[in-house]
Amino acid sequence: MKVRAAVLEQFARPLVVQELDLADPAPGEVLIRLVACGVCHTDMYTASGVDPSGYAPTVLGHEGAGVVESVGEGVGSVAQGDHVVTLFSPQCRECIHCLSPRTNLCLAIREQQNLGFLPDGSTRLSRDGEPIRHFMGTSVFAEHAVIPEIALAKVSPEAPLDRACLFACGLSTGLGAAMFTAQVKDGATCVVFGAGMVGLGAVAGCRLQGAERIICVDRSQARLELARGQGASDCWPADGHVVERVLSETAGFGADYTFEATGLVSVMGEAVESARMGWGLCTVCGVAGRGETLDVVPRLLITGRRVCGSSFGGVKGRDQVPELVERYLQGDIDVNPFISHRMPLEDINRAFELMEAQDGIRSVLELGA
Amino acid sequence: MKVRAAVLEQFARPLVVQELDLADPAPGEVLIRLVACGVCHTDMYTASGVDPSGYAPTVLGHEGAGVVESVGEGVGSVAQGDHVVTLFSPQCRECIHCLSPRTNLCLAIREQQNLGFLPDGSTRLSRDGEPIRHFMGTSVFAEHAVIPEIALAKVSPEAPLDRACLFACGLSTGLGAAMFTAQVKDGATCVVFGAGMVGLGAVAGCRLQGAERIICVDRSQARLELARGQGASDCWPADGHVVERVLSETAGFGADYTFEATGLVSVMGEAVESARMGWGLCTVCGVAGRGETLDVVPRLLITGRRVCGSSFGGVKGRDQVPELVERYLQGDIDVNPFISHRMPLEDINRAFELMEAQDGIRSVLELGA
Numbered sequence: 001m002k003v004r005a006a007v008l009e010q011f012a013r014p015l016v017v018q019e020l021d022l023a024d025p026a027p028g029e030v031l032i033r034l035v036a037c038g039v040c041h042t043d044m045y046t047a048s049g050v051d052p053s054g055y056a057p058t059v060l061g062h063e064g065a066g067v068v069e070s071v072g073e074g075v076g077s078v079a080q081g082d083h084v085v086t087l088f089s090p091q092c093r094e095c096i097h098c099l100s101p102r103t104n105l106c107l108a109i110r111e112q113q114n115l116g117f118l119p120d121g122s123t124r125l126s127r128d129g130e131p132i133r134h135f136m137g138t139s140v141f142a143e144h145a146v147i148p149e150i151a152l153a154k155v156s157p158e159a160p161l162d163r164a165c166l167f168a169c170g171l172s173t174g175l176g177a178a179m180f181t182a183q184v185k186d187g188a189t190c191v192v193f194g195a196g197m198v199g200l201g202a203v204a205g206c207r208l209q210g211a212e213r214i215i216c217v218d219r220s221q222a223r224l225e226l227a228r229g230q231g232a233s234d235c236w237p238a239d240g241h242v243v244e245r246v247l248s249e250t251a252g253f254g255a256d257y258t259f260e261a262t263g264l265v266s267v268m269g270e271a272v273e274s275a276r277m278g279w280g281l282c283t284v285c286g287v288a289g290r291g292e293t294l295d296v297v298p299r300l301l302i303t304g305r306r307v308c309g310s311s312f313g314g315v316k317g318r319d320q321v322p323e324l325v326e327r328y329l330q331g332d333i334d335v336n337p338f339i340s341h342r343m344p345l346e347d348i349n350r351a352f353e354l355m356e357a358q359d360g361i362r363s364v365l366e367l368g369a
Numbered sequence: 370m371k372v373r374a375a376v377l378e379q380f381a382r383p384l385v386v387q388e389l390d391l392a393d394p395a396p397g398e399v400l401i402r403l404v405a406c407g408v409c410h411t412d413m414y415t416a417s418g419v420d421p422s423g424y425a426p427t428v429l430g431h432e433g434a435g436v437v438e439s440v441g442e443g444v445g446s447v448a449q450g451d452h453v454v455t456l457f458s459p460q461c462r463e464c465i466h467c468l469s470p471r472t473n474l475c476l477a478i479r480e481q482q483n484l485g486f487l488p489d490g491s492t493r494l495s496r497d498g499e500p501i502r503h504f505m506g507t508s509v510f511a512e513h514a515v516i517p518e519i520a521l522a523k524v525s526p527e528a529p530l531d532r533a534c535l536f537a538c539g540l541s542t543g544l545g546a547a548m549f550t551a552q553v554k555d556g557a558t559c560v561v562f563g564a565g566m567v568g569l570g571a572v573a574g575c576r577l578q579g580a581e582r583i584i585c586v587d588r589s590q591a592r593l594e595l596a597r598g599q600g601a602s603d604c605w606p607a608d609g610h611v612v613e614r615v616l617s618e619t620a621g622f623g624a625d626y627t628f629e630a631t632g633l634v635s636v637m638g639e640a641v642e643s644a645r646m647g648w649g650l651c652t653v654c655g656v657a658g659r660g661e662t663l664d665v666v667p668r669l670l671i672t673g674r675r676v677c678g679s680s681f682g683g684v685k686g687r688d689q690v691p692e693l694v695e696r697y698l699q700g701d702i703d704v705n706p707f708i709s710h711r712m713p714l715e716d717i718n719r720a721f722e723l724m725e726a727q728d729g730i731r732s733v734l735e736l737g738a
Binding site for chain 1: 466469471472474634637646647648653654655656657661662663664665666667668669670671672673674675676677678679680
């Protein structure tokens with residue numbers, strides 16, 4: 001079939017919306033009609049050419065939601081008409097990681113996905129007979145996509161897909177960092193560095209876990225107001241004095257849980273230093289620049305601070321994205337404030353410009369009827 | 370009373386064994402007749418003058434074991450004749466840290482101890498009427514010491530004190546890192562970097578936890594042989610290729626648990642890189658040089674590795690040192706191979722020379738009859 005899609009033709013150049021060929025789903029794959037797709041930093045990062053593992057041409061986009069149109073041979077977990085959220089972090093339910101409660105990093109299709117292929121090592125996308133590679137196993141800046149069954153979370157049809165799409169990446173990443181990776185305890189003091197999509201999700205996650213005090217730190221007053229709406233009890237400017245202030249307001253101890261959601265290694269350092277002596281846990285969510293390191297004074301570790309990272313919030317996608325969407329439907333998570341712009345696929349480059357300008361939290365592409 | 374003790378008079382100079390005055394125990398304090406004391410790197414580190422928090426004159430020594438001679442007012446947990454192990458890391462059983470299962474860092478007397486004083490802000494040691502400060506709340510390079518009740522673990526009288534003393538620091542630090550901080554799981558693959566007292570203790574701790582594979586890494590073949598005796602299944606030279614080798618022997622994943630017991634930040638880095646994708650935990654036990662940092666590539670965290678530190682092995686001293694000594698008495702821990710030299714208090718400087726030359730694991734000072 002023919003699909004309109006936004007193609008990264010060359011790094012650091014605008015994406016080009018055009019018509020491509022999309023082949024039928026192979027066994028274990030599913031054809032999705034996309035309805036909505038969030039535009040995430042990772043898309044822009046790859047488009048910039050800075051990501052050393054990036055490639056072009058490819059169809060970007062990985063924060064998608066849509067409706068199943070048809071399924072390939074052997075697909076049993078979703079059927080035509082189901083509402084689904086795409087999972088760049090799949091869940092095969094069979095590999096040693098999926099069988100362990102300790103990690104969500106499914107191993108099933110990792111290698112082929114990283115190379116831009118579907119699990120069988122080929123692509124469904126092509127142009128004039130030349131294969132076009134997929135991106136993060138999803139490629140949802142498009143009207144349709146063929147996606148492995150294990151990379152789709154079936155969600156309640158009651159959830160509007162233009163909001164459910166945020167659970168495909170940013171929102172789940174933040175929520176999960178607090179709920180699944182750090183497993184914030186009731187009554188805890190938390191500090192969230194960064195009030196973008198991930199940081200705001202982490203604020204909401206801390207609230208859902210019953211944290212008593214949730215401090216959110218950002219440069220932008222507007223974003224801090226959004227953080228307050230998600231449950232932050234304290235909103236502080238990122239003024240370079242955050243560590244001192246956390247220590248002085250916690251009797252010198254630091255916070256039980258800290259979250260870094262900026263991708264800046266200097267902020268990761270602040271998050272480590274703000275974590276509590278004895279048991280403070282710093283969870284790194286942001287993706288740092290190439291070659292950058294988080295430099296930790298070992299004394300901070302010896303005196304009880306711990307450092308971990310979170311990928312897709314530790315969320316096991318097929319099991320837990322539907323649960324998170326359910327909590328949204330129950331009113332536990334306020335998704336609307338995250339959507340700052342809506343636009344058609346054709347305006348994808350404007351979405352990147354808005355992101356570069358830090359204008360708003362999320363642009364959502366409206367892809368279908 | 371008069372006591373012979375080894376005094377650090379000036380940094381980077383030999384200790385001077387001499388007679389000092391020791392006052393009676395104040396309320397909450399205990400007079401101990403020392404029987405044996407291990408010589409630990411921290412003693413030498415302070416003696417060198419490199420430790421910025423060090424001071425002189427002071428009586429060094431913190432790995433002591435002895436017999437209670439008398440108790441001050443209000444002391445109820447030990448009595449004359451009890452066998453005790455000294456605790457530089459005390460356990461008051463009342464502070465918020467002691468009441469939490471998450472940390473062993475008792476807060477009760479921390480500040481005064483760090484300044485060289487007993488809990489009331491004064492010293493029991495003096496010379497010609499001039500106070501001499503205590504060291505790590507213990508000062509056990511001496512025939513007698515006055516020590517806070519909360520800094521003494523009462524151990525079985527069946528345990529020879531010249532072996533029990535190792536539980537006062539190095540051995541418990543290593544055992545506890547595996548047993549209490551990392552809580553190594555049955556069947557795990559572990560890598561221990563460094564086969565000094567702490568590393569060898571960590572090897573033994575991994576074995577007691579039921580680890581399936583215990584890789585120990587050191588420069589010294591002799592130390593690696595001791596590691597094998599403690600339960601290491603694999604003994605590897607520290608040849609700069611350890612990370613690659615760990616990855617290649619674990620299908621590219623890394624080890625479930627890694628332990629750093631060298632104090633070298635480069636080795637801490639290897640320990641992080643050797644930890645398993647998904648859930649590998651790196652436990653830092655060594656004390657790094659001043660101003661040095663452990664530089665971590667954030668991607669290692671995002672893909673599931675975690676980093677923590679361990680002080681005194683996470684051991685809550687009064688509760689758990691007696692339990693560890695019990696396991697020694699039951700034959701679970703082979704302490705004898707750790708004791709490489711025995712000598713009288715007068716030879717303390719030779720013990721430092723042996724340590725500097727990396728000759729043996731532990732020198733034990735034989736202090737009393």
